[in-house]
Amino acid sequence: MTLLKTKTILVMLLAFYTSSAQLSITSLDTDHTIDFDNTLLGVNLGPLQGIGLVSLPVTLGQLDSRAWAIFGMSDGDVNFNGTGVLGDFTGGISQGGVLLSGLYAFNTGTILSPDYALGFQADDTDMTPGSLRLKLQNDIAATTIRTVTVSYDVYTYNDQNASSDIDLAFSADNTTYETVSSKKVSTPTTEDVSPEWVKYSVTKTIYGLSWASGSHFYLSWQFDDESGSGARDEFAIDNIVVNVGNTHPEILITEIMYDPNSTEPDYEWVEIYNNTANPIDLEGFVLFDNSGSAGNTPISGSYILAPNEGVILIDQNITNIDFQAAWGTGNSVPTLIVNLPDLSNTGMSLGLWGNSAYYESGNLTNAMDLVSYQNGTGTWPEVSSSEGKSIYLTSLESDNNTGSSWAESSDGANTPSGYTYGIPAQGVGSGSDIGSPYAGASALPVTWLSIEVVLPDSQRPKISWSTAQEINNEWFHVEKSYNGEDWSVIGQLAGKGTYKGVSSYTYEDLPLTRSCYYRIRQIDYDGKWEHSEIRHIVPSERSRTKIYPTLLENGNRTLSIENLLPGVATSITMYTPEGKLAFQTQLIPESTATDLQLPEYLINGTHVINISAPAGLLHKSRIVLR
Numbered sequence: 001m002t003l004l005k006t007k008t009i010l011v012m013l014l015a016f017y018t019s020s021a022q023l024s025i026t027s028l029d030t031d032h033t034i035d036f037d038n039t040l041l042g043v044n045l046g047p048l049q050g051i052g053l054v055s056l057p058v059t060l061g062q063l064d065s066r067a068w069a070i071f072g073m074s075d076g077d078v079n080f081n082g083t084g085v086l087g088d089f090t091g092g093i094s095q096g097g098v099l100l101s102g103l104y105a106f107n108t109g110t111i112l113s114p115d116y117a118l119g120f121q122a123d124d125t126d127m128t129p130g131s132l133r134l135k136l137q138n139d140i141a142a143t144t145i146r147t148v149t150v151s152y153d154v155y156t157y158n159d160q161n162a163s164s165d166i167d168l169a170f171s172a173d174n175t176t177y178e179t180v181s182s183k184k185v186s187t188p189t190t191e192d193v194s195p196e197w198v199k200y201s202v203t204k205t206i207y208g209l210s211w212a213s214g215s216h217f218y219l220s221w222q223f224d225d226e227s228g229s230g231a232r233d234e235f236a237i238d239n240i241v242v243n244v245g246n247t248h249p250e251i252l253i254t255e256i257m258y259d260p261n262s263t264e265p266d267y268e269w270v271e272i273y274n275n276t277a278n279p280i281d282l283e284g285f286v287l288f289d290n291s292g293s294a295g296n297t298p299i300s301g302s303y304i305l306a307p308n309e310g311v312i313l314i315d316q317n318i319t320n321i322d323f324q325a326a327w328g329t330g331n332s333v334p335t336l337i338v339n340l341p342d343l344s345n346t347g348m349s350l351g352l353w354g355n356s357a358y359y360e361s362g363n364l365t366n367a368m369d370l371v372s373y374q375n376g377t378g379t380w381p382e383v384s385s386s387e388g389k390s391i392y393l394t395s396l397e398s399d400n401n402t403g404s405s406w407a408e409s410s411d412g413a414n415t416p417s418g419y420t421y422g423i424p425a426q427g428v429g430s431g432s433d434i435g436s437p438y439a440g441a442s443a444l445p446v447t448w449l450s451i452e453v454v455l456p457d458s459q460r461p462k463i464s465w466s467t468a469q470e471i472n473n474e475w476f477h478v479e480k481s482y483n484g485e486d487w488s489v490i491g492q493l494a495g496k497g498t499y500k501g502v503s504s505y506t507y508e509d510l511p512l513t514r515s516c517y518y519r520i521r522q523i524d525y526d527g528k529w530e531h532s533e534i535r536h537i538v539p540s541e542r543s544r545t546k547i548y549p550t551l552l553e554n555g556n557r558t559l560s561i562e563n564l565l566p567g568v569a570t571s572i573t574m575y576t577p578e579g580k581l582a583f584q585t586q587l588i589p590e591s592t593a594t595d596l597q598l599p600e601y602l603i604n605g606t607h608v609i610n611i612s613a614p615a616g617l618l619h620k621s622r623i624v625l626r
Contacts, residue, residue, distance in 0.1 A: 022042050022043070022066055022067040022134075022135040022136060022137045022216070023040075023042070023043055023067055023134060023135065023136045023137070023242065024041075024042060024136075024137055024139045025136055025137065025138050025139055025140060025145070025242065025244055026139050026140060027140060028140065028143070028244060028245055028246055029243065029244075029245060030243065031241050031242075031243050032241065032242045032243070033239070033240070033241050034134075034239075034240040034241075035238065035239055035240075036048040036105070036116045036117060036118055036238060037114075037115065037116055042064055042066055042067055043063070043064055043067045043068075044057075044062070044063050044064060044067075045057045045058070045059070045060055045061070045062055045064065046060035046061055047060070047061060047105075047114070047116055048061060048063070048105040048116040048117075048118060049061025049062070049092065049093060049105050050090065050091045050092040050093050050094075050103060050104045050105035051085065051090050051092065052083075052084045052085035052086070052089040052090050052103070053065040053068055053070070053078060053082075053083070053084050053085075053089065054083050054084075054085060055081045055082070055083070061105070062085075063118075065078060065079075065080060065081055065082050065083065065084070066080060066081055066135070067080075067134060067135050068080075068132070068133065068134060068135075069082070069132075069133040069135075070084065070089070070103065070130070070131075070132055070133075071130055071131045071133070072126065072127045072128070072129055072130020072131060072223065073088040073089065073102075073103075073126050073127065073130065074088060074101075074125040074126050075087040075088040075089065080133075080135055080174075084103075087102070088101065088102040088103060088126055089102065089103050090102070090103070091103050091104035091105075091121065092104065092105070093105045093106075093107060093116075094106055094107065095107045095108075095111075096108075096157040096159070096195065096196075096197060096234060097157065097159055097195065097234075098121045098234065099231075100121065101120075101121045101122060101123040101125070101126040101127075101231070102120070102121060102126065103118075103119075103120055104119050104120065104121060104234075104236075105117070105118070105119075106118075106119040106155065106157075106197075106234065106236040108155050108197045108199075108236065108238065109567070110567035110568060110569075110588070111567070111569070111588055112566070112567040112588055112590060113566075113567045115238070116238070117153075117155055117236035117237060117238035118132070118236060118237050118238070119155065119234055119235055119236025119237065120132075120223065120234070120235055120236075121231065121232070121234050122164060122223060122225065122231075122232040122233075122234075122235070123230060123231050123232060124229060124230065127223040127232075128164075128223070128224060128225045128232065129222065129223060129224040129225075130222075130223045130224075131169075131220050131221065131222045131223065132220070132221045132223070132237070133174070133218055133219065133220045133221075134218065134219045134220075134240070135174075135216055135217075135218055136216065136217045136218070136219065136242065137214070137215070137216055137217075138211050138212065138213050138214060138215055138216075138217070138244075139213075139214075140213060140244075140246075141213060142213055143213050143246050144210060144211060144212050144213065144246060145209055145211035145217075145244045145245070145246055146207070146208070146209050146210070146211075146245060146246055146247055146248050147205060147206065147207050147208075147209060147244065147245040147247070147248070147249070147354075148170075148205070148206045148209060148211075148217065148242060148243075148244050149203065149204070149205040149206075149242070149243045149244075149245075150168070150203070150204055150206070150219060150240070150241070150242050150243075151201070151202065151203040151204075151239075151240075151241045152201075152202055152237055152238070152239060152240045152241070153199050153200065153201055153202075153237070153238045153239045154166060154185045154199070154200040154201075154202060154235065154236070154237060155197045155198065155199055155200075155235070155236040155237075155238065156185065156187045156197070156198050156200070156233055156234070156235055156236075157195055157196070157197055157198075157233060157234040157235075157236075158187045158188055158191055158192045158195050158198070158233050159191050159192065159195040159233065159234070160191050160228065160230070160231050160232055160233050161189065161190055161191050161228060162189070162225060162227060162228020162229065162230065162231070162232050162233065163186055163187055163188065163189045163225065163226040163227045163228060163233075164186070164187050164223065164224070164225045164226065164232040164233050164235065165184050165185060165186040165187070165223070165224055165225070165226055166184070166185050166221055166222065166223050166224075166235050166237075167179060167180060167181060167183055167184040167185070167221075167222050168180045168183045168202065168204060168219065168220070168221060168222075169219075169220040169221075169222055170206055170217070170218060170219055170220065170355075170357060171217075171218040171220065171357060172209075172211070172217060172218075172357045172358060173218075174216070174218045176357070177218075177220050177222075178284060178298075178355055178356050178357050179222065180204050180283065180284065181283075181300065181301070182281075182283055182301055182302035182474070182494075182497070183202050183204055183494070185200045185202065185492065186226060187233040187235075188489070189226075189227055189228065191233075192488065196510075197236075198489065198490055198491055198492070199491055200491065200492040200493070201493060201494075202494060203494070204281070205280075205281065206284075206354065206355060207248065207249065207280070207285070207354030207355065207368065208248065208285075208353045208354020208355050208358055208366065208367075208368045209354070209355070209357075209358055210358050210365075210366045211244075219242075221237055223235065248354070248368045248369075249274075249276045249278065249280055249368075250275040250276050251272060251273070251274055251275065251276070251280060251305070251352065251368060251369060252272065252273050252275050252369055252393065252396065252400055253270060253271070253272055253350060253352060253369050253371045253393075253400060254271050254272065254273040254310060254392065254393040254396075254400065254416070254417055254438075255270070255271035255390050255391065255392040255393065255415075255435065255436060255437065255438075256269075256270055256271075256343065256350070256371070256373060256390060256391055257269045257270070257343075257390040257433070257435050257437075258343035258344065258345055258373070258375075258383075258390075258391075259343075259345040259375070259383055259385060259387075259388065259389075260388050260425075260431055260433045261386070261387075261388030261431030261432055261433055262326075262388070262425070262429050262430055262431025262433055263429055263431070264342075265315060265317070265340070265342040265343065266315055266317040266318050266429070267315075267318065267326070267425075267429060267430075267431065267433065268315060268340060268342070268343045269312050269313060269314045269315070269323070269340070269390075269435075269437065270287060270312070270313045270340065270343075270350065271310050271311070271312050271313075271392075271417070271437055271438050272287075272305075272310060272311060272313065272352065272369075273308075273309070273310040273396070273417045273438070274305045274306065274307055274308065274309055274310070275308070275396050276307055276308075277307050277308075278307060279304045279305065279306050279307060279496065279499060280304070280305045281302055281303065281304050281305075281497065282299050282302075282303040282304075282305055282311070282336065283298075283299060283300070283301060283302045283303065283497075284298045284299060284354070284355045284356065285298065285299045285352065285353065285354055285355070286298050286299075286352070286353040286355070286356060286359050287313055287338060287340070287341070287350065287351070287352050287353075288341060288350075288351055288353070288359070289341040289343075289344075289348050289349060289350050289351070290348060290349040290351070290364060297338060297339030298355070298356050299336060299338060301497070302474070302496075302497035303336055303497050303498055304470075304496045304497040304498055304499040306499050308417075309334075309417075309438070310334070310417045310438030311334045311335065311336055311438065312327075312333060312334065312335045312336070312437045312438060313335075313336050313338050313340060314335050314336070314337055314338070314340065315337070315338070315339075315340035316337050316338065316339055316340070318429070319337075320335050320337065322429060323335050325426070326425040326426060326429060326430040326433075327423055327425055327426075327430075327435070327437050327439075328439070332439070333437050333438065333439050334438065334498070345375060345385070346374070346375050347372070347373055347374035347375055347377060347380070348372070348373065349364055349370065349371070349372040350370070350371050350372075350373070351364040351367030351368075351369070351370050352367055352368050352369040352370075353366060353367055353368060354368050369400070370401055371400055371401055372401060373391065373403075373406070374403065377403075378403050379402065379403035379404040380403030380406065381403070381406055381407055381408040382408070383408055387408075387434075388431055388432060388433040388434060389408050389409040389410070389433070389434045389435065390408075390409045390433075390434070390435035390436065390437075391406045391407065391408055391409065392406065392407060392409060392415055392435075392436055393405055393406055393416065394406065394407050394415075394416065395416055396416045396417070409434050409435050409436055410434070415436045417438055423435060423436060423437065423439070447467060448465065448466075448467060448532050448533070449465075449466040449467055449502065450464075450465060450466050451463070451464070451465040451466075451519075451520060451532045451533055451535060452464050452465075452535065453518050453535045453537045455512060455537060455539070459511045459512050459539070459565070460508050460509060460510065460511050460512070461508070461509045461512050461516075461518070461537055462506060462507075462508050462509075463478060463506070463507045463508075463509065463518050463520070463535075464504065464505065464506045465504075465505055465520050465532060466502055466503060466504045466505070467502070467503050467522075470495055470496050470497065470498060470499045470503060471498050471524075472497065472498055472524045473495030473496060473497060473498075473499075473522060473523075473524060474494070474495050474497070474523050474524060475492055475493070475494060475495055475522075475523040476492065476493045476494075476495055476505060476520050476521070476522055476523075477489045477491070477492050477520070477521040477523065478490050478491040478492070478493070478507045478509075478518065478520060479518065479519050479520070479521055479531075480509065480516055480517065480518055481516065481517040481518075481519075482514065482515075482516050482517070483517075484517045484534070484536075487519070489521075490509060491507045491509075493505055493507060495522070495523075511565045511568065512537065512539050513539070513565070513613050513617075513618050514538075514539065514617065514618075515536065515537065515538035515539070516536075516537060517534050517535065517536050517537075518534070518535050518537070519531050519532050519533070519534045519535070520532040544563055544618075544619070545561065545562065545563045545564060545611055545618040545619040546561070546562045546563060546619065547559050547560065547561050547562075547609065547611070547619060547621065547623070548560055548562075549623075550621065550622065550623045550624065551623070551624050551626075552598075552623065552624070552625050552626070553626055557597060557598040557599070557600060557602070557625075558595055558596070558597055558598070559595065559596045559598060559609075559623070560593070560594075560595055560596075561593065561594055561595070561596055561611065562592065562593045563592055563593075564589040564591075564592050564593065564594060564611075564618070565589070565592075565613055565618075566589055566590060566591055566592060567588060567589070567590075568588070568589075568613050569586060569587075569588050569613070570586065570587055570588065570589060570611060570612070570613050570618070571584070571585075571586050571610075571611070571612045571613075572584065572585050572586070572587070572596065572609065572610070572611050572612075573609070573610045573612075574598075574602070574607045574608065574609050574610075574623075575607065575608045575610075576605070576606075576607060576608075577605070577606055577607075577608070582602060582603075582607060583598065583599060583602060598625075602625055603625070604625045604626045605624070605625060605626075606622055606623075606624050607622065607623055607624075607625065608620070608621075608622055609621060609622075609623055
């Protein structure tokens with residue numbers, strides 16, 4: 001090959017590699033995955049090795065700093081396109097339980113089947129606080145991205161008497177980040193006696209974006225400590241999946257009470273409605289007007305608005321109890337307290353944004369929904385100052401920014417959303433107002449519909465459970481016990497906040513080595529909790545570890561062992577009847593069966609053999625040598 005051809009090829013490769021200098025989003029409704037086990041151009045080169053990050057890496061195992069930035073290390077920050085290949089940034093590979101703080105490639109799998117994750121060991125000076133940032137680029141031609149769904153696994157290794165946490169944030173400019181507080185994962189304050197990696201799966205959909213083609217968007221995992229000092233629990237992130245869409249979900253402003261007879265603005269309210277087939281998390285949503293009168297206060301905490309259901313946004317000057325007393329009339333009226341703008345009695349523009357990152361005071365361009373109502377102007381209904389009536393959208397298929405699509409509230413009419421219409425307000429502060437705030441059925445607590453544990457051929461117990469309607473449900477903790485009394489948390493799944501309908505969940509445990517118990521702890525936002533029923537499971541007979549023959553004669557020293565755990569470190573010990581150690585070894589089986597060659601020096605007679613894995617004893621029996 002000529003020198004000219006060689007240079008041309010190198011230039012072409014460099015140009016291609018440089019064009020992918022971050023997580024490149026190349027198509028809609030497609031999973032873009034970072035698993036740290038495979039090369040992803042512009043993100044990482046080869047399986048992660050914990051050897052730092054540089055721009056355009058050429059060493060296998062490094063991160064590409066054109067996609068990654070790290071802040072909060074005592075050896076300095078590494079911004080995008082920076083370099084970190086010394087000290088804190090080169091912790092290397094570990095399976096957990098490290099002594100020095102820094103960046104690591106944590107292997108949450110096995111030695112033979114590694115599964116690398118990007119993680120940190122924090123201490124008083126590293127990552128307390130700190131952040132790991134990922135740059136994404138919209139490489140879809142002539143397409144503006146409106147929604148981003150990001151999912152990832154958080155692994156924690158609770159080997160310290162200190163509590164740490166990690167949450168998610170996002171930004172349109174890498175300057176102002178909006179934190180998703182409901183996605184925080186925290187470790188226990190008390191260390192586990194036998195720590196192991198615990199996985200938490202997190203998913204968040206970010207709505208209301210205006211992410212233009214060719215521009216960037218940023219995700220940030222924010223680390224901090226909650227209690228303790230010195231070394232902290234280890235965190236790792238893996239299996240990051242980003243999926244994008246170019247449309248806003250149809251969430252509508254469907255009713256407005258802008259001129260109540262009761263105290264203004266306290267008893268003004270706005271109804272919004274989920275006119276889609278999918279639940280929408282309202283955390284971070286902003287309702288604001290074009291006058292700039294209220295200030296920007298996003299909805300805090302997760303609130304899942306179920307498909308084809310509504311919620312009433314009320315002002316912070318009154319309580320949910322006040323509103324329920326005025327408008328409940330036997331039904332549970334779902335409400336959210338917000339910094340509601342003072343609604344003009346003559347008309348104004350109301351916008352609904354999916355987040356603060358693309359919100360601008362007085363600029364309705366990026367609003368997901370927009371209603372510019374007028375009182376009696378053009379085709380808009382007229383509400384006199386003494387009526388105290390709301391206006392409502394008469395059809396969900398109509399343009400809610402057109403006056404003819406709205407009507408004045410009156411008893412006896414029907415509304416396209418909610419169970420009742422024309423409710424006269426009652427109770428203190430009602431002012432005899434008439435409206436039709438969305439009223440659902442009576443609120444139900446979280447109800448356990450089922451919980452079951454099955455043991456598939458993989459011998460990894462699968463715990464499945466389902467619930468009826470969830471109210472303020474933040475987390476499910478999967479708990480495990482070997483005796484039915486002492487329990488430990490082995491996993492965590494996010495609840496749906498407030499959600500009407502059946503929800504199903506599944507968690508897969510490590511391979512089963514002995515009988516155990518499982519239960520689920522459901523935790524509310526206010527810290528209240530309750531347990532599911534307990535389920536017990538034992539290894540199937542065909543899955544139990546076996547050895548043969550138990551009688552070895554004529555110098556035969558070969559044992560066959562079946563139903564081992566592939567890739568799991570296994571300890572084998574042999575004792576004389578008097579309890580004296582005669583032989584010990586350790587192996588990591590590549591399959592479920594293996595042969596073990598006993599040493600020739602073992603004397604004839606009866607021996608006791610134990611086969612153990614980290615989770616416990618797999619097998620114990622006697623063998624005879626003669």
